[in-house]
Amino acid sequence: NAGVTQTPKFQVLKTGQSMTLQCAQDMNHEYMSWYRQDPGMGLRLIHYSVGAGITDQGEVPNGYNVSRSTTEDFPLRLLSAAPSQTSVYFCASSYSQSTDTQYFGPGTRLTVL
Amino acid sequence: SQQGEEDPQALSIQEGENATMNCSYKTSINNLQWYRQNSGRGLVHLILIRSNEREKHSGRLRVTLDTSKKSSSLLITASRAADTASYFCATLTNAGGTSYGKLTFGQGTILTVHP
Numbered sequence: 626n627a628g629v630t631q632t633p634k635f636q637v638l639k640t641g642q643s644m645t646l647q648c649a650q651d652m653n654h655e656y657m658s659w660y661r662q663d664p665g666m667g668l669r670l671i672h673y674s675v676g677a678g679i680t681d682q683g684e685v686p687n688g689y690n691v692s693r694s695t696t697e698d699f700p701l702r703l704l705s706a707a708p709s710q711t712s713v714y715f716c717a718s719s720y721s722q723s724t725d726t727q728y729f730g731p732g733t734r735l736t737v738l
Numbered sequence: 739s740q741q742g743e744e745d746p747q748a749l750s751i752q753e754g755e756n757a758t759m760n761c762s763y764k765t766s767i768n769n770l771q772w773y774r775q776n777s778g779r780g781l782v783h784l785i786l787i788r789s790n791e792r793e794k795h796s797g798r799l800r801v802t803l804d805t806s807k808k809s810s811s812l813l814i815t816a817s818r819a820a821d822t823a824s825y826f827c828a829t830l831t832n833a834g835g836t837s838y839g840k841l842t843f844g845q846g847t848i849l850t851v852h853p
Contacts, residue, residue, distance in 0.1 A: 629780075658841065667826060667845035668781075683840065715780055727771070727828075727841060729780035 626651050631716050631730035638706040638737045646701040646733050648716030654728070656719045657699040658683070659691065661712040662732075668715065674699055706737045742770075742827045742844030750850045757814040759847040761827030762807075768830040770803055771841070772812050775824045784812075784825075819853045 632647045650657065658673035660683075670683030674693040688710060690702040699718075703710060713734050717727040745760045761770070769788045773781040787794045787803045787810065794801045800813040814821055824846045831840055 660843070665845065668828075668843035670840060670842060673840065684842070717781075726783040726786065727773075727781070729773075729782070731780050 628652065629716055629718055629728050629730035631714075631733050633733060634731065636733060636735050638703075638735065640707060640737060642706050644703055644706065646703070646714055646716075646735075648699045648701065648730060649697050650699075650718040650728070651697065652718065652720070652728065653696060654718035654720050655696065656721060657693070658717050658727075659689070659699070659701045660715045660717065661685065661710075662715060663712050671701065671714075703735075708737045711735060711737045742829050742842060744825075744827060744844040744847045746847060747845070748848045748850070750852065751817060752852050753817060753819055755817055755851075757817050757821070757849055757851070759812045759825050759827075759849070761810045761812070761844055763810075763827075763829045763844075764808065765829075765831055767805075770801075770810050771828045771830070772799075772801060772810075773826045773828060773843075775826065775846070777823075781826065814849075817849075817851045819851050822849060822851045824848050 629650045655676045659671040660668040662668050669685045671689050672691040674680045677693050677696050680691050713732050715732050716730040719727045742761050742763045771786045772784045775781045785796045785801050787801050798815045803810045826843050826846045828841050828843045
């Protein structure tokens with residue numbers, strides 16, 4: 626299994642540009658989530674999904690959209706990038722949100738100029 | 739505000755010593771998990787303790803949970819230089835009365851183990 630994969634690894638955007646961060650897992654996990662990690666702030670939950678077609682907001686959802694059309698994929702869309710969205714983004718998945726280990730992807734380092 | 743808060747923010751010890759990190763949280767939880775992150779990498783799960791458990795062991799790791807004080811501790815015994823990393827606690831809580839849970843991370847403790 627490849628586990629949780631994220632693309633791209635690095636990205637530089639200009640203010641106002643839009644883009645999609647990709648996340649995929651091949652473990653048939655129902656639960657997937659997106660976090661951003663900023664220095665001194667730990668990880669903050671952006672959006673999560675408990676299965677295909679079901680998503681919900683986390684702690685810091687503004688400026689981000691998600692969808693879950695398949696079990697495997699959970700893309701994160703930045704609608705109009707802002708410098709405040711400069712961060713490292715992590716995708717995670719687990720078989721069951723209530724019991725299991727979260728498996729994390731390697732992260733995407735995003736810089737918005 | 740963060741559900742989980744860790745203490746200390748940074749810890750520096752010598753190889754062979756024990757390292758203890760603490761996590762406090764604010765609301766009722768389903769379980770509490772500890773993760774490790776090496777610099778520039780993703781997080782790796784270490785151990786999970788359920789709300790009805792008080793102590794759990796995994797190799798050199800010992801986790802305790804005190805739900806009355808809303809706190810947990812992670813003890814790493816006989817530390818090694820390779821244990822140098824950031825350690826995060828994460829709490830699972832139910833979201834808005836549904837069965838869906840949210841996993842909320844603390845800010846982490848940076849552990850440095852000197853050879």
